Amino acid sequence: xxxxxxxxxxxxxxxxxxxxxxxxxxxxxxxxxxxxxxxxxxxxxxxxxxxxxxxxxxxxxxxxxxxxxxxxxxxxxxxxxxxxxxxxxxxxxxxxxxxxxxxxxxxxxxxxxxxxxxxxxxxxxxxxxxxxxxxxxxxxxxxxxxxxx
Amino acid sequence: xxxxxxxxxxxxxxxxxxxxxxxxxxxxxxxxxxxxxxxxxxxxxxxxxxxxxxxxxxxxxxxxxxxxxxxxxxxxxxxxxxxxxxxxxxxxxxxxxxxxxxxxxxxxxxxxxxxxxxxxxxxxxxxxxxxxxxxxxxxxxxxxxxxxx
DNA sequence: GCTCAACTTGAAGGATGCTTGAAGTCCCGC
DNA sequence: GCGGGACTTCAAGCATCCTTCAAGTTGAGC
Numbered sequence: 478x479x480x481x482x483x484x485x486x487x488x489x490x491x492x493x494x495x496x497x498x499x500x501x502x503x504x505x506x507x508x509x510x511x512x513x514x515x516x517x518x519x520x521x522x523x524x525x526x527x528x529x530x531x532x533x534x535x536x537x538x539x540x541x542x543x544x545x546x547x548x549x550x551x552x553x554x555x556x557x558x559x560x561x562x563x564x565x566x567x568x569x570x571x572x573x574x575x576x577x578x579x580x581x582x583x584x585x586x587x588x589x590x591x592x593x594x595x596x597x598x599x600x601x602x603x604x605x606x607x608x609x610x611x612x613x614x615x616x617x618x619x620x621x622x623x624x625x626x
Numbered sequence: 627x628x629x630x631x632x633x634x635x636x637x638x639x640x641x642x643x644x645x646x647x648x649x650x651x652x653x654x655x656x657x658x659x660x661x662x663x664x665x666x667x668x669x670x671x672x673x674x675x676x677x678x679x680x681x682x683x684x685x686x687x688x689x690x691x692x693x694x695x696x697x698x699x700x701x702x703x704x705x706x707x708x709x710x711x712x713x714x715x716x717x718x719x720x721x722x723x724x725x726x727x728x729x730x731x732x733x734x735x736x737x738x739x740x741x742x743x744x745x746x747x748x749x750x751x752x753x754x755x756x757x758x759x760x761x762x763x764x765x766x767x768x769x770x771x772x773x774x775x
Numbered sequence: 776g777c778t779c780a781a782c783t784t785g786a787a788g789g790a791t792g793c794t795t796g797a798a799g800t801c802c803c804g805c
Numbered sequence: 806g807c808g809g810g811a812c813t814t815c816a817a818g819c820a821t822c823c824t825t826c827a828a829g830t831t832g833a834g835c
Contacts, residue, residue, distance in 0.1 A: 513801045535727050536685045564734040571731040575724055578684050582720040585713040662831045
């Protein structure tokens with residue numbers, strides 16, 4: 478209920494004030510202003526920031542996170558239903574990330590078996606199951622989202 | 627056996643020539659020069675680049691990848707033993723990444739249960755098991771490697 | 776032996792995710 | 806009511822991971 482200054486919010490959220498202003502400029506968090514033009518944050522902003530930081534560690538961009546947070550109410554505290562919506566929306570995304578890493582791990586293992594002597598058949602060089610059919614080369618390795626070349 | 631020009635390598639590896647030069651400047655790949663100062667790459671460089679791109683998708687920095695590749699021979703093709711060394715070295719790193727994402731996913735789920743009404747007890751806000759003991763706040767969220775603030 | 780795409784270096788530019796600094800204003804405790 | 810720490814904006818800087826450009830050189834095919 479007592480609104481937080483940007484300094485208090487930063488301290489409690491474990492981020493720098495500059496980061497919070499940056500998030501605000503990107504629409505990830507919002508604030509009201511005092512008559513003297515200073516920012517005041519709701520307690521619920523703490524949870525938003527916790528969410529942002531956690532999602533970042535998983536490799537999601539601020540744009541992706543902003544998109545997810547846009548489905549949540551800006552002003553009021555989050556409810557069970559809000560979290561549920563977000564949780565179900567993100568599950569596939571997180572599962573996909575996990576699967577991606579597991580594939581790399583398993584491919585490293587299988588490369589031990591195959592001896593990695595043939596690029597065409599090496600699983601590591603051909604991340605997609607159908608990639609081997611695209612012809613020779615290690616092609617078709619896109620780093621999250623944007624396509625190479 | 628026939629060495630590759632940077633253009634051929636780029637095409638077969640599915641990356642831009644500029645990226646390959648950048649990797650070379652960072653010591654991730656190496657080349658020999660023709661009498662006219664043009665780069666020529668070994669076939670094995672294709673595998674190195676495939677490895678680099680795959681590792682990047684998992685969220686590893688070029689520095690981390692360079693460190694791993696430094697343990698591999700630069701000039702000759704990779705052997706079973708080389709892959710084995712690398713695979714065993716990276717397994718813990720990959721498992722750690724997976725675990726991290728699974729934790730976020732599970733915390734999102736458990737937040738549905740807890741209603742997320744208390745920041746102190748919310749698992750999402752307190753990623754480390756002992757973080758709740760550090761006092762109020764969502765603190766202690768470090769984005770891969772470097773600590774916030 | 777000429778042509779022209781492919782190559783060379785070096786510097787600058789760009790996206791992301793911030794931090795740092797300057798120059799000034801607010802507001803809380805004494 | 807004032808001192809000083811916390812706040813404001815805006816611009817620039819920084820690390821990573823490249824791309825793009827300029828200006829010139831190489832080399833494979835005809």
